[in-house]
Amino acid sequence: MTMLDRKEFRDKLYQILDENTSVAHPLVMELVKPKANWDLLHATTLQGYQLTKNFLTYIEHLFFYCPLPKHKKALLVNMYEEETGRLSGTKNHVRLMEDFIRAIRIDDETRDAAVAYPQTQELIDYRMELCKDPSRYHLGAAAVMVASEGQNLEDTAGQNRHTLLGKVYGVTEQDTLFFSVHAKEDVGHVREGVALVVDLCKDSAMQQEALEVVEHTCKLFQGMYEGVAERHLTGAV
Template identity: 60%
Template sequence: MKDTVHFKWLSDLADAEAHLIAELVECTALDGAMLGYARRMSDDEAEGFMAELRYRISKGHSLALVGVDKGKPVFFCMMTRSAMPNCRHRAELSKGVVHPAYRGQHIIPQAFRKIVLKAESLGIEQLILDVRAGSRAHLLWQRFGFKSYGLLDDYARVGNEVYRGDFLAQPVCALRKHVFQDKPSKDRIGMIKRENFKEELRHVLHRNLTLGHPIFEELFDPMKPNLHLLRATALQGYQLTKNFLSYVEHLFFHCPLPKFKRALLINMYEEETGRLSRSDNHVVLMQNFLHAIGISDFERDAELPLPATSALINYRFDAVRDPAKYHIGAAAVMIASEGQNLETKAGEARHELFGRVYGLAEGDLRFFSVHQAEDVGHVEQGLNLVSELCTTARMQEEALFAVDHTCKLFYAMYENIYVENCRRAPGPIVLGGGR
């Protein structure tokens, strides 16, 4: 395995990166692969190819996975979900290419792991693709379990030659079995070096911007403060706060690495007492905030979690209670959840914005200010713990998925609150604070 190859999903495509991807596609076409280009691209063809990629990625029509080594892409693939309402369970893979110098280096299994995890997180259950029959790519897809559902004789034409095409499909759950195998030799193939893995975890956290949800545009609007929406959001946030200490307790109890137990014990002590931050029990701090925005104890205790809030609570409990999922629970709680409080909007923390828009005093916002200060260290502890815990490629993939998925669950919670209280959907969800 070329262990310097790192994979990422692109959310946008700069000109320089688009040019490098076009060059990758071109060198693959020139060495005999059939991608719709039988020779070197003309300037117009290259420009059209790059424009299409930029448009599809920026509009969210397609997801693009790129594998990079030494700053240059060596793998590329597009995943496009069906736009038809009744076919949203299906996505098409296209433009899958590996640089000729990297073939046979086990890049494809690692890429397919990324695709499986992304598909599962989006609820995509079936993958389809088409390919020139008998080509190297055709044999490769078949080796990974894709099966033919139809042939087209007049699939592609190059000069006077007519090529046959094969249309293939595979359930995502079946592909998972092909690429997530519990054999040590397979697992070690895709391992990321520890420091690089730690940075990848950090990258996944920071690319999931919860404060980008439209609910915060309303909450932070200084011209039209929405106290009703703030109260609804805070009441759902309280459902998370009152469970958070229990997550940390489970992580402390099951921690397999003694040197990290002390930090978890200190975290629990602060959550329970507030002594280290010279404040108070953290649930009490949140209750103080609720009082400050006019929520009574009766209203607070009568509130029930919305479905998306329950999904977030239950996902984390399921992970932290199972020692076999310890790395997943640690990633979900110590990185993704603690990391929610580190976000800022235009350089300001959420508690600063709440204070200015709703006229709240510093003491009313102690819950948020304490966590923004403390959680910098907590996230770093989580990154160190998870990067040391994950000793196989599969564990690394599962931890990365846990961070990404937990952030999406936070985003979904805000979406649920927004729709319930504003009675209008804000448009497509891009990605997934509170605790």
């Protein structure tokens, strides 16, 4: 691959993200059908919680190893919001997710006993290994700041998923703050992530690696949904 100029590379990152997000997975579409599927919602949410519990660790490592001061500040802001929720006027983002889990009738004991399915664990471990390796920093940034943050950007049937979930399962806007906060914040986080990856990739090989990581991370998200679907949604995969 010939090295792309900055605009071409930025556009390609967004293109791959747009083409490989998991919003159209049959599991997601099933969740927002008018008839509630509580078992599927519980299973999907508890797997999502496994990701949420690890996300701050990714950002902490990306902040610590960041070689570019202007991007390090943005990562610090991201980390501060994840830990405190003060910029959004809410709370720690894991606590926000736990609020939603309680709202959909999962008690704390059940929540804490849940474990990652193999597909979910693969996604967790893949990103963790990249973020903890300074020699592959550009790939950790691509996996987390582009592919992962980009999972919350899309609408389903013209509406945010959290809005549709509220209608189907009777949860309130307060209950779904975890999703509404991320739907707003992650637009900026992806923009910052793309800018970071563009600045990091100094040759065509680094660019190609980053593009491949974005695509692969998106496919791992799809794999996580498939792991839930094969256990809780017959015929979805």
